[in-house]
Amino acid sequence: MNTELRCVDEAIGHWLPQYEFGLLSDAEQASFEQHMMDCDFCAVELRSMQTVVATMQHNRRELLAELARQGLSYTQLRAELLSAAGVAERQRVVPVKAGWLERLVAWWTRPQVWVPAVGMAVIIFAIGIYVREPSNPYRPLLQYEVLPFSGVILRSGAEAEREFQLGSQAYQTRAYSEAVSHFRRASELDPQNGDAWLYLGVSQYVLKDAGAVASLQTAESVVGGDPERLPHVRWYLAQAYLYAGDVKQAQLQLDWLIVKGGAHAAEARALTEKVRAK
Amino acid sequence: MSTLSHLDWNELLQRSKDGDRTLREHLFSELWVRLRAVAQYRLRGWDAADLDDVVQNALLVVHEKLQDIAENPHHFALNVLRNKIGDALRARAGGRTVTIREERGDDEDFSSLQLAAPDPDLDAAIDRHQLMRRIVGVLPKLSKFCQAFFLASLEGQSVGEVWDLALASEPALKRSAFDKRIFDCRMRLRQLLAGGRDA
Numbered sequence: 001m002n003t004e005l006r007c008v009d010e011a012i013g014h015w016l017p018q019y020e021f022g023l024l025s026d027a028e029q030a031s032f033e034q035h036m037m038d039c040d041f042c043a044v045e046l047r048s049m050q051t052v053v054a055t056m057q058h059n060r061r062e063l064l065a066e067l068a069r070q071g072l073s074y075t076q077l078r079a080e081l082l083s084a085a086g087v088a089e090r091q092r093v094v095p096v097k098a099g100w101l102e103r104l105v106a107w108w109t110r111p112q113v114w115v116p117a118v119g120m121a122v123i124i125f126a127i128g129i130y131v132r133e134p135s136n137p138y139r140p141l142l143q144y145e146v147l148p149f150s151g152v153i154l155r156s157g158a159e160a161e162r163e164f165q166l167g168s169q170a171y172q173t174r175a176y177s178e179a180v181s182h183f184r185r186a187s188e189l190d191p192q193n194g195d196a197w198l199y200l201g202v203s204q205y206v207l208k209d210a211g212a213v214a215s216l217q218t219a220e221s222v223v224g225g226d227p228e229r230l231p232h233v234r235w236y237l238a239q240a241y242l243y244a245g246d247v248k249q250a251q252l253q254l255d256w257l258i259v260k261g262g263a264h265a266a267e268a269r270a271l272t273e274k275v276r277a278k
Numbered sequence: 279m280s281t282l283s284h285l286d287w288n289e290l291l292q293r294s295k296d297g298d299r300t301l302r303e304h305l306f307s308e309l310w311v312r313l314r315a316v317a318q319y320r321l322r323g324w325d326a327a328d329l330d331d332v333v334q335n336a337l338l339v340v341h342e343k344l345q346d347i348a349e350n351p352h353h354f355a356l357n358v359l360r361n362k363i364g365d366a367l368r369a370r371a372g373g374r375t376v377t378i379r380e381e382r383g384d385d386e387d388f389s390s391l392q393l394a395a396p397d398p399d400l401d402a403a404i405d406r407h408q409l410m411r412r413i414v415g416v417l418p419k420l421s422k423f424c425q426a427f428f429l430a431s432l433e434g435q436s437v438g439e440v441w442d443l444a445l446a447s448e449p450a451l452k453r454s455a456f457d458k459r460i461f462d463c464r465m466r467l468r469q470l471l472a473g474g475r476d477a
């Protein structure tokens with residue numbers, strides 16, 4: 001055991017076992033990894049139990065079976081701990097091995113879930129009746145494919161970089177809503193970061209968020225004439241304009257891509273044909 | 279494992295860039311250990327060789343870009359690793375092809391089938407079995423709360439389930455104290471597996 005090393009931030013360092021067993025959220029996981037890179041204590045501890053944790057997780061069925069033979073199971077321990085605390089076992093107990101459908105049904109039948117959910121549905125329906133968007137015949141032409149994330153080197157402030165890292169992590173695991181919040185924060189902290197605006201716009205576009213146009217417009221002004229980034233910005237801006245129903249602006253972007261050639265030119269040509277056919 | 283208590287990452291980076299080969303090796307050695315741990319926990323269930331490949335690919339990028347890195351090489355390396363993990367996950371998800379063999383019927387010819395090769399890594403299999411026996415032996419020595427945490431994890435329960443359980447007996451328990459308690463459980467497990475030598 002390490003008697004000399006100390007964790008540099010125990011509030012995060014104490015998440016170590018939860019990290020080892022995959023119990024942290026994506027954001028917590030990213031925070032812990034960031035912490036571990038700075039903390040010798042956690043790095044050493046993580047290394048020390050790698051084999052044990054891997055063995056436990058790869059052989060969990062066998063371990064659970066062996067422990068059950070010794071009379072140990074989570075259900076039993078739970079009952080013992082609750083009994084010791086003088087707490088009656090709740091009647092609503094979802095079986096440990098319940099499938100996703102049983103768990104979903106059990107969750108939905110809780111009044112604190114279905115009552116507000118029904119209320120929200122009524123409100124949204126009422127709003128929908130009074131606020132109808134004009135139909136947009138171009139939306140069915142759109143593909144909503146994300147821009148592959150390439151390695152981006154940032155040299156902005158530490159917090160902006162951290163937010164961008166969290167955003168990129170969420171983006172690559174398709175958690176686009178989370179990606180939007182992190183990229184938005186990164187772009188607020190570093191308004192000259194074209195990549196933050198670009199990936200914010202792409203994430204919003206994939207989510208069919210009307211804010212995509214503004215983000216991508218900003219990306220366009222920030223990246224300037226960058227030959228590597230500008231085609232990506234214009235391609236997604238074209239699609240975002242189409243989604244918003246602004247065919248004229250969309251076509252300007254598509255024409256630029258076709259004339260420029262290179263990245264997204266073929267896609268722009270194909271989309272232009274489809275738009276003209278409408 | 280060595281530590282960087284006497285040299286910080288930025289100093290290590292600068293001296294590596296200045297041509298100190300020993301420190302450059304030290305830098306990459308430290309990065310390897312940390313990144314390998316992250317890869318293992320991000321890509322659960324992947325075999326060691328594939329994990330090594332992902333980390334190696336990340337370190338190659340760090341090596342190539344070393345002169346361009348201004349500061350915090352460890353954060354840069356972690357970012358690169360995350361990208362490589364994303365690439366590896368996408369490649370594994372989208373790259374598989376499946377071939378469908380024609381049905382041959384009941385008189386299928388098995389003569390062309392090859393017997394599975396015996397496990398070449400028998401020592402590793404034995405070590406794993408012994409380790410599992412040790413784990414099974416020490417888990418009952420932990421407190422009931424600690425046992426509940428590890429069993430819940432093995433059974434696929436969320437940490438929220440264990441948190442609810444802790445709150446049932448201690449409603450005023452703070453989340454930070456709960457995290458510390460689980461951390462102590464893990465340290466106790468480690469101590470017991472080490473045979474109590476590190477008490």
